[in-house]
Amino acid sequence: MPSISMADSRFRVSLSWVLVVLCILGFFLGSKAFAAGKEEEGNHKFLGNDIPEDxxxxxxxxxxxxxxxxxxxxxxxxxxxxxxxxxxxxxxxxxxxxxxxxxxxxxxxxxxxxxxxxxxxxxxxxxxxxxxxxxxxxxxxxxxxxxxxxxxxxxxxxxxxxxxxxxxxxxxxxxxxxxxxxxxxxxxxxxxxxxxxxxxxxxxxxxxxxxxxxxxxxxxxxxxxxxxxxxxxxxxDDKTAIWFDFSQASVVNIGSTYKRHHGVLGIIGWGLILPMGAIVARYFKHKDPLWYYLHAGIQFVGFIIGLVAVLLGIQLYHRINADIPAHKGIGIFVLVLSILQILAFFLRPKKDSKIRKYWNWYHHWFGRMVLFFGSLNVVLGIHFGEAGNEWKIGYGFLVGIILVAVIVLEALSCMRRSEKPILPPSSFQMNPI
Structure with missing residues (x-):
């Protein structure tokens, strides 16, 4: 029986890592959906065949x-x-x-x-x-x-x-x-x-x-x-926005590069890497201390990418005055929460500290708010930026992969906790015969 339990445990750990890899594959498949949509837009036929018979x-x-x-x-x-x-x-x-x-x-x-x-x-x-x-x-x-x-x-x-x-x-x-x-x-x-x-x-x-x-x-x-x-x-049937210089008759796609990079980096940072770091922290603590270094490293990379997305958003605002109060406000709020999370890493108290539980509350709930409002802001950005259905489908597919991974990992975690033996308290002693 112990060998079967050990094999079952190894199988679950392997399945957990497979799900994490699926999250990464979901992002790349979503990127292909974006690229396919862009290619379809570039090859779009100017007028369709929906013409009255007469x-x-x-x-x-x-x-x-x-x-x-x-x-x-x-x-x-x-x-x-x-x-x-x-x-x-x-x-x-x-x-x-x-x-x-x-x-x-x-x-x-x-x-x-x-x-x-x-x-x-x-x-x-x-x-x-x-x-x-x-x-x-x-x-x-x-x-x-x-x-x-x-x-x-x-x-x-x-x-x-x-x-x-x-x-x-x-x-x-x-x-x-x-x-x-x-x-x-x-x-x-x-x-x-x-x-x-x-x-x-x-x-x-x-x-x-x-x-x-x-x-x-x-x-x-x-x-x-x-x-x-x-x-x-x-x-x-189709539309575009361009930045036209009437003084020189020059045509530039209106912030298209900035908009695309801002959106892609926002999805990678807030919509993929940060959720992956949270998944590692919640479901892989049995791999101590590996989970901690993975969590800290992944979240730091996600923060840097999200910060670059914010800087591109600021450039986009200055270039075309793209003032979208809801998107901008939530973006600033998420950035502030993320900075506080980075500071929490340096201010992390020891496990036996009396304030450790309060730090845990702060870190966990601020992290959940970052993930929620970051995902919400991605959706708002796709909507207000008029990105198109290919972006909606790609991001929806990515979110779906992450949700499936979380559900399966949560189930495996509950099963693992239920199988742990209940140890007697340290004060319990067997009566001598």
């Missing part, structure tokens, strides 16, 4: 025939997209849009091409063009690079071929919070916005007066293949 009958004059009802790009390469800047706008756009000279023209995303001219009185003429078959196309001006709170100009041709262009204000993510005929863009009154089709391209043209000359400005680009319903926009 669309070819009501298409406005001037549109090219399209065999499958969709167009994937404006050309075969960057060179052909730049050739679009040589299009004569006067043939299909009325004054003042068709006869403005010296407009700056540059491709900015997918098949989107932006033309603009900024006058000394801060009035800017903007002409946005993109490949089009159905649905709507829009450009938004944001204060912080986020969709919520931005004001957008959206244009489309309805099923009867009538042009439509409106300003929208994005109060939230839900369709009912995308409000037509509302926004912060001050359109020039005597120059109404227009939308036109020329070949396979749709053109949105409007004039806006800004309080100050625009230089670096976050703008949002989006499109959908479904028509608006009573001026309510269908959900976009």
């Amino acid at each position: 669309y070819n009958e009501v298409r406005p004059q001037g549109a090219n025939d399209i065999d499958d009802g969709s167009i994937s790009s404006a050309g075969d390469g960057e060179g052909e997209r730049f050739e679009l800047c040589g299009t004569d706008l006067s043939t299909f756009l009325a004054p003042p849009y068709g006869n403005i000279s010296n407009m700056i023209c540059t491709p900015i995303w997918s098949s989107f091409v932006l033309r603009y001219l900024q006058r000394e009185d801060n009035v800017m003429t903007i002409i946005l063009s993109a490949v089009y078959s159905t649905g709507w196309v829009g450009i938004g001006f944001s204060n912080n690079g986020l969709m919520v709170g931005s004001s957008c100009m959206v244009g489309w041709f309805n099923r009867k071929g009538h042009p439509r262009i409106k300003q929208y204000y994005l109060e939230g993510f839900h369709a009912s919070q995308v409000i037509p005929d509302k926004g912060e863009l001050q359109l020039v009154e005597h120059v109404p916005p227009v939308v036109a089709l020329h070949g396979a391209m749709i053109y949105l043209a409007f004039q806006v007066k800004f309080p100050v000359p625009l230089s670096h400005q976050p703008i949002i680009l989006a499109f959908a293949s479904r028509y608006p319903n009573l001026y309510r926009l269908a959900k976009h």
